[in-house]
Amino acid sequence: MTTAKTSHVDQTRALAGELAALVRPGDLLLLVGDLGAGKTAFTQGFARALGVTEQVTSPTFTLARSYEGRLTLHHLDVYRLDHLQEAEDLGLAELIDDGGVVVIEWGDAVVPVLPPDFLEIRLTLGDGDDDRELAFRSVGPSWSNRAAAVRAIAERFA
Ligand code: ADP
Ligand code: MG
Secondary structure, eight states, X not given: OEEEEESSHHHHHHHXXXXXXXOOTTOEEEEEOOTTSSHHHHHHHHHHHTTOOSOOOOOTTTSEEEEESSSEEXXXXXXXXXXXXXXXXXXXXXXXXXXXXXXXXXXXXXXXXXXSXXXXXEEEEOSSTTOEEEXXXXXXXXXXXXXXXXXXXXXXTO
């Protein structure tokens, strides 16, 4: 398991920004972790590195928002989904096929309706208020092939 540690929100954003350099059209990232873990903060750093200039906010009430950058970023938060059927209704499959990058907060909840090809990033709280641990798990070929590159980034945030 590849892990990293951050001790400031900007460090989490910076790590996300480095990962953004690895992404390709059609990529899927799942962000997992409790409220306040830093899933939206991660997405902000990721979006900025993709060239998104718009401010990325929590999509909790809108479920999905799209931003234009080097690639289109589809940012979803499925915390409020009551049924997997709603994920299908959101057009998740179409978003993933759209040629952009899809980032899903609370993504573990919708794994059954996702293609088995994604990078999962699990954020957990550390000892200090601003300490976070990030654990990276590649599922499927497209991210397994980039596991070494992910590890190289994570190692800089040890
Ligand atoms: P989530 O989307 O997981 O609910 P947010 O990203 O909205 O979480 O909130 C994370 C909160 O924790 C923010 O207020 C952020 O400033 C704070 N924070 C403090 N330290 C960190 C860190 N190391 N990484 C990410 N967020 C941090
Ligand atoms: Mg959030």
